[in-house]
Each structure stands twice: as structure tokens, then as C-alpha cells.
Amino acid sequence: MTRSDPPHHNPGDEEHVPDSPPFWSFVPIGEYQVPGLPTTGAIADAWASFKRLLRKVDQSALQPARDEAKLRALPEVQLEHLAPPIDPTKPTDALDAALYDWLHGETPDWPVRFVINQPHAHPDLLDLWAARHGATVIEPPTIEQILAGDLDWFDQWPVNNGAGPFWVLPQLAHCYLRHTDGLKLVRALLARADAGELGRGVIGCDSWAWAYLMHIWPVPHAGALTAQAFDGQRLTRLLTHQIKRRAGFRNAKTGREILTVPSDDIEVHPEIVRLAAHTRGNPGTALTYWRRSLRTEPHEDLIETTDEPASGDVFDQEDVWVSAHLNEPVMTNEVDEDVALVLHAMLLHDGLPAALLPTLLPLTHDGCLAILLRLQRARLVECRDERWIVTATGYSSVRSLLAGRDYFTDGF
Secondary structure, eight states: OOTTSOOSOOGGGGOSSTTOOOSOOEEEGGGOOOOOOOHHHHHHHHHHHHHHHHSOOOGGGOOOSSOGGGOEEOOHHHHHHHSOOOOTHHHHHHHHHHTHHHHTTSOTTOSEEEEEEOTTSOTTHHHHHHHHHTOEEOOOOOHHHHHHTOGGGGGGSOOOOSSSOOEEEOOGGGGOOSSTTSSHHHHHHHHHHHHTTTOSEEEEEEHHHHHHHHHHSOOOOTTOEEEOOOOHHHHHHHHHHHOOSOEEEEETTTOOEEEEESOOOOOOOHHHHHHHHHTTTOHHHHHHHHHHHEEEOTTSOOOOOOSSOOTTOHHHHSEEEEOSSOOOOOOOTTOOHHHHHHHHHHHHTTSBOGGGHHHHSSSOHHHHHHHHHHHHHTTSEEEETTEEEEOTTTHHHHHHHHHHTTOOOOOO
């Protein structure tokens, strides 16, 4: 993008409804608004629960639209058309729009901008943004460099000649350890960035690591941005635009329609509002739940899908059923403190190698490994790129557990 070009993102390009918000909008972190349930919806739910207590219901007379136990989950090939991964170009366009003035040197007092991401929201955003602008991607230090406070790590920064955003550090969370010897390097990084010694660049940080660093160090956070929460309306429109073929989505228990594609209808179904609230506006976790909830009839033959809907395609003729359950692993109140410590450490560091946990926690190596395997069986954690992370479907339960025990959280 040249200095005279407009930002890539044009909010009007993807609108069905005039004056409705764009899918992606980057805002100062203080403006993030966690979506909640509408008051009328909460009252209706409470009244329905109260009425159920006052009268007995013959459950055998309540015939669900489909027996969920007989429905089957969709294979990956069909999920790619009915719930594909988020197109990273959309949030990248929105980030371009948010950073437009900074990109063109109109905010010289901010040599470095911060972009804060929630777990699983859009992990590849800054790598794509860096590639778009030809920026140097800064690799995080090794564990040995962090613990040694090795300032040679800064040698990889490009020489600043004032020509533009020369570098991007996508993962600030991987540049420190919550350890007596693990904070020197990140403190030096933040101090140099604030003083302008590193030139112009963008630092990405996981929301949990950001909250922790803000707690222990006066992080220069002027202009720190995050993607605005996906409420029910944004999430409905995101799902509609993600889906690549005609389909109708119905609740498997009630048979009621939740979503139709294509559609210009501005109505937002309460189930999608509840999904947005449950995931606290995180589009990545919301899409993961949506993908896991899709079902098809047991007798329908699997077919090979193509980029264009074929005549007789099952999804051009039949409804797709949506499970009435969240299908998420649930944390129990019996979880011991050691488990909570391991989960909290993983979130604060955007994942950790198993071998590093005993260095950061008052636990043995064998004890940490036993906890990880236990959590893995419960689908609460998984190992990705040699780092153990909390899963997208386990994140809400884990976050609620830690918040309920007064652990430090990310505030999102």
C-alpha cells in the first residue's frame, strides 16, 4: 500500500443492511464491549424456568424435531463450506483502516502500536499484516535468551530510517516468563519501544499476557487496539458471509430456524445472541462452537463438495441441524489448585512447553505431566507447535473457573 492509497478495508463492501456495523472494527482496548444477553431475553428465560417449576410436563409428549443421538457430526469437507475458518483478509483490512493515520506518519508520538488479541480470536492476523506491508517479522527469543536476559536478541531489529513500519512482533506473550529471571528482556523491550529506539513497528500480544504485563510494568499502551466484540448481530452476519453455499440451519431439538443463507434479514436469533455472550464476543471461539454443533441426518450419504453448489447437493435441499447443546468440556468445582495453577500459567504465556511448567510453578515434572494428560483427556488442553494451550471449546469454562477463584484474568 502506498502513502496515497486509501485503507484496504471498506466497511460498506460487506454490508447487507445500511448503517449496520462492519464485521471487524479495531478500537482502543478500553472500548471493548463484552456482549450480554438482552434484558427481555433474560427475563423470558427466567419466567420460562419458573413456569416449569410450577407444573409437571409429560416429557414423552414433547417430540423433538430430531433425535440428536441419531444425528451425526459433519465431516471436515462439508464444514469447509458450511463453517469455513475466518478469512484473515477481513480483519487485516480492518486493522489497516485503524492504523491508516499511523501508517502515514500522522501520529509521530506513537512509534510503536500494540494490537491485543484474545485466545483463538485471529492468531495469524499480524503475520498476514506484516506480509502485506513487507515488514520484518521479529521472532520471539528462546527460553534460554529470556532466562538469561540476553540483549543480543535485539540485534535482529532492522535499522530505522523513518520510511515506514519496518517490523512486526506478533507474539509478545512469548517474550517473557513469569519468573524472577524471566522479565528483564521484556522490560528492556518495552522501554526501548517507548523511547523510539526500535523504530516504528507493531507488537501483537495475547490478552492475558497484556493484562499481566500492564500489572507489573507501566506498559506504553497509548493507542493499543483490539478487535471489537462480536455481538449477536455481528456474529450472525459473520456466519452468513462465511458460509459458501445455500443452507438453512435449524435447532435439532425444537426445529426452529436459527439462520438462513443467503439472507438479508436483520433479525438475530436468540441462540446466536447467547453464543456471542457465552464466548464474550470472541469470533474464533464462537465459530469453533458453531462448527462443533452442526449435524446431518444419519441416512444422508456423504458427497464430495465443490466450490460451486451442484444440482442435488444435500445442502441445497435439506436443512442443517444445530445441536441444542454447547458441546463443550466443563470444569468441575472439584478441580484442585494445582490444576488451576497449570491452566493459569498456560493462559498468561499463550501456551507453554510441558518441560517449562516445573520452572514456573511449585510442581514436579511428573505432576505437571499428569495434570496435562488429565486435562487433555477432558478436551480442555491440547499440544500445538510444542506448546500446551487451552482449547477453544475449553476456554470459557477455564476462564470462568479462574475468575471464580479470584485468579488474575485478562479483563476481556
